[in-house]
Amino acid sequence: MNGNGVPILDRYDPEAPSAIEFRRLYSRLKYKMGEKPVFPLMMTSSKHEEGKTTTAAFLGLTIARSDEGRVLLVDMDLHRPRLHRLYGLPMQGGVSEFLQGAEPLDRLPKSTALPNLDILTSGRMVRSPSALFDPPLLRGFLEELSRRYPIVILDSPPLLPVSDTMVLSTLVASVLLVVMAGKTPREVVARGTEILRDVNAPLAGVVINNSRGVLPYYYNYKYYGYRRKE
Ligand SMILES: Nc1ncnc2c1ncn2[C@@H]1O[C@H](COP(=O)(O)OP(=O)(O)OP(=O)(O)O)[C@@H](O)[C@H]1O
Numbered sequence: 520m521n522g523n524g525v526p527i528l529d530r531y532d533p534e535a536p537s538a539i540e541f542r543r544l545y546s547r548l549k550y551k552m553g554e555k556p557v558f559p560l561m562m563t564s565s566k567h568e569e570g571k572t573t574t575a576a577f578l579g580l581t582i583a584r585s586d587e588g589r590v591l592l593v594d595m596d597l598h599r600p601r602l603h604r605l606y607g608l609p610m611q612g613g614v615s616e617f618l619q620g621a622e623p624l625d626r627l628p629k630s631t632a633l634p635n636l637d638i639l640t641s642g643r644m645v646r647s648p649s650a651l652f653d654p655p656l657l658r659g660f661l662e663e664l665s666r667r668y669p670i671v672i673l674d675s676p677p678l679l680p681v682s683d684t685m686v687l688s689t690l691v692a693s694v695l696l697v698v699m700a701g702k703t704p705r706e707v708v709a710r711g712t713e714i715l716r717d718v719n720a721p722l723a724g725v726v727i728n729n730s731r732g733v734l735p736y737y738y739n740y741k742y743y744g745y746r747r748k749e
């Protein structure tokens with residue numbers, strides 16, 4: 520799934536096992552949430568490099584292809600923004616410009632080759648991104664995005680090192696926690712879920728990222744697994 524810098528829209532294969540896993544993830548997410556709203560959905564993890572951005576990017580693409588409405592992928596990781604790279608887009612002109620009051624929201628989403636999929640990139644790097652994570656400002660931002668797009672998916676920083684994510688988790692409709700199988704220690708995952716639980720965040724489930732192939736074949740070797748929250 521790495522693709523060596525080729526934008527994901529150019530290398531996406533709808534018949535690939537990973538694409539099937541993402542469709543399954545979306546179905547199970549809807550099933551799990553039942554009557555409750557799913558979006559805005561936030562993708563996070565306990566620590567760095569568990570596959571949050573990759574998972575958010577592919578989930579957004581999968582839903583956009585399913586023709587259920589307009590999808591907006593938002594890069595809320597203003598510390599290590601990466602979503603723009605996966606879609607081959609410039610980083611500037613996005614979340615940070617809006618949160619600083621420099622640009623109105625309607626001009627910022629960038630279109631992609633898929634008519635149903637737009638991307639709101641992180642915007643220019645700012646010195647202290649956490650200072651922009653003001654709950655009333657973020658609430659208004661998410662409401663405005665949700666009015667324009669029925670499906671809003673936020674990529675976010677990891678929970679343990681960055682406080683922005685905890686703030687954001689209280690303002691979304693659902694949260695998916697990505698865990699890199701075989702890499703993230705159990706206690707670190709537990710601490711991440713504890714942070715979410717402490718603020719009553721709507722944790723919808725855990726995505727097991729098996730990219731290192733450490734789980735047995737019935738976990739869909741090398742692809743994604745999904746486990747419902749107990
Ligand atoms: N399922 C996967 N298959 C192949 N490569 C993957 C997979 N998941 C993640 N990777 C690779 O692992 C690295 C980290 O992934 P990604 O950037 O999605 O993680 P992240 O949790 O968003 O990291 P960060 O905390 O830095 O934002 C990237 O090089 C990505 O290409």
Ligand SMILES: [Mg+2]
Nearest residue numbers: 571572596601
């Ligand atoms: Mg990331």
